[in-house]
Amino acid sequence: MVTAPVVIVGNGLIGAACAATLRGSGHPVITVARRGEPGPGHLSCDLTDAGGRAALARLLRDRRPARVVLTHGPSDVTWINAHEREAADTHAGVADLVAGSGVPAVLISTDNVFAGDRGHHRPDDPIAPANAYGRIKARAERAVVEAGGTALRVSLVYGWAGPAYRETYAGRCLLAAAAGRPTDAPVDQEFTPVHIDDVRTVVAAHCAAATVPGGVAHLAGPEQLSRFAFARLAYRLAGADEDLVRPCSRAGTEWATRPRFSSLTCDRFDDLPGLAGWSPIPAEQGLARMVAEMPAPTGLAAAFPAARAAGLAAGGGTR
Numbered sequence: 001m002v003t004a005p006v007v008i009v010g011n012g013l014i015g016a017a018c019a020a021t022l023r024g025s026g027h028p029v030i031t032v033a034r035r036g037e038p039g040p041g042h043l044s045c046d047l048t049d050a051g052g053r054a055a056l057a058r059l060l061r062d063r064r065p066a067r068v069v070l071t072h073g074p075s076d077v078t079w080i081n082a083h084e085r086e087a088a089d090t091h092a093g094v095a096d097l098v099a100g101s102g103v104p105a106v107l108i109s110t111d112n113v114f115a116g117d118r119g120h121h122r123p124d125d126p127i128a129p130a131n132a133y134g135r136i137k138a139r140a141e142r143a144v145v146e147a148g149g150t151a152l153r154v155s156l157v158y159g160w161a162g163p164a165y166r167e168t169y170a171g172r173c174l175l176a177a178a179a180g181r182p183t184d185a186p187v188d189q190e191f192t193p194v195h196i197d198d199v200r201t202v203v204a205a206h207c208a209a210a211t212v213p214g215g216v217a218h219l220a221g222p223e224q225l226s227r228f229a230f231a232r233l234a235y236r237l238a239g240a241d242e243d244l245v246r247p248c249s250r251a252g253t254e255w256a257t258r259p260r261f262s263s264l265t266c267d268r269f270d271d272l273p274g275l276a277g278w279s280p281i282p283a284e285q286g287l288a289r290m291v292a293e294m295p296a297p298t299g300l301a302a303a304f305p306a307a308r309a310a311g312l313a314a315g316g317g318t319r
Contacts, residue, residue: 005030006207007065007103009047009056009094010072013161013168014108017200018069022207030063032056033072047072048090053097060101067207068098070107070144076166077112077133081257084132088139095140098149104212105149106203109137111191111220113153116259119190119224123153123216123267130259141216148214150206155220155264158286159196160293173231174290177240185231186250191262192220193230195286205272213271220264221280227255230283237287 008019011033019029029041034052036042043059045052060068072094074080080087098105112134113127129135141151158170167175170193176183202219206212225233231245250256269275281289 003028004066005063006067006069007032007059007063008069008071009033009098010070011036012071012073012075012165013159013196014157014199014203015069015071016162017159017196018071018203021200021204025204025208027204027207030059030065032059047094048086053093056094057097057101060098060103065103067212068101068103068105069203069207070094070098070105070140075133077131077257078254080133080136081131084136087132088136091136092139092143095143099143099147102147105144105147106206106212107140107144107149107151108199108203109141109151109153109216110134111153111155111262111264112259113138113141114259114261116261119192119261119263120265121218121263122265123218131257134259145215148212150212150214151216152202152206153216153218153264154199155192155194155262157196157199158193158290160290160295169227170230170234170287170290173234173245174238174287174294177235177238177244178294180240180244182244182246183231183235184246184248184253185226185228186253186255187226187228187247188260189250189255189258189262190224190226190260191230192222192224192264192266193283193286194219194221194266195281195289197286197289198280201278202269202272202275205269205275208273217267217269218264219280220266221286222266222282224261224263225283233283234287237284237291 005028007030008015009032022029032043038044045055114121115128116130158168228247232242235242
């Protein structure tokens with residue numbers, strides 16, 4: 001059992017979920033993010049500037065954590081394409097800092113390190129970044145892996161993001177379904193969506209392991225879907241009219257800079273604690289779980305009892 005703290009850099013969808021899972025299993029955790037109340041379990045700092053990164057360096061030096069998990073942004077691919085230098089300062093700058101600290105690290109990386117001309121990439125496939133985000137993450141991967149850490153590439157991660165953060169694609173689809181609004185969804189951008197519960201499970205196992213495995217690993221859902229097919233599935237599970245999802249091309253949309261294929265083949269993680277025989281859940285089960293956990297103000301779970309029942313049957317609970 002790891003008793004030294006785990007430092008989680010970033011407090012968005014992935015960072016917050018991983019912190020909650022680790023704390024729930026008894027791991028001491030220190031989160032690092034711009035938002036949050038300063039205290040023993042949180043360092044509030046802005047990693048986009050040198051002062052914030054220096055504060056993180058001091059934390060690593062003084063506390064000597066067992067692991068550092070890098071989940072921080074920015075992660076808006078469209079914004080990064082227009083602000084590559086600023087994004088690189090944060091992503092690559094923090095990765096270099098952590099690599100030089102000697103603390104074992106797990107970096108959450110991306111499928112965008114591939115050109116996207118085909119799907120189901122494996123960790124040893126040659127990379128050819130599709131955009132600025134992919135180039136920056138590739139730099140961060142090199143720093144972390146060369147220092148003995150793990151770069152964990154994920155495909156599109158979905159789940160409820162919480163009120164302080166931009167909603168995930170799945171959340172946006174379900175909110176639109178609840179309101180009976182149409183959604184335009186590209187037919188020419190495909191991914192292997194992975195539910196946040198699977199991400200938190202695998203990251204927590206990396207933190208519980210006696211040593212970080214090192215190298216590159218892929219974490220993805222079990223099926224390749226277009227954004228259009230994924231959106232229609234979300235509408236159906238919500239009990240809404242699937243025809244409200246309108247097919248379009250990614251050109252001219254917010255996904256124009258994404259590769260044609262953002263899909264990965266998921267690794268097995270049998271050697272990590274508690275993951276023998278583990279496999280990621282399919283999109284239908286993950287989306288049903290989201291419906292069961294729909295934030296109360298929207299009333300979707302109450303409005304669509306069949307979808308709620310499906311989510312509970314899939315193990316979604318009500319959190």
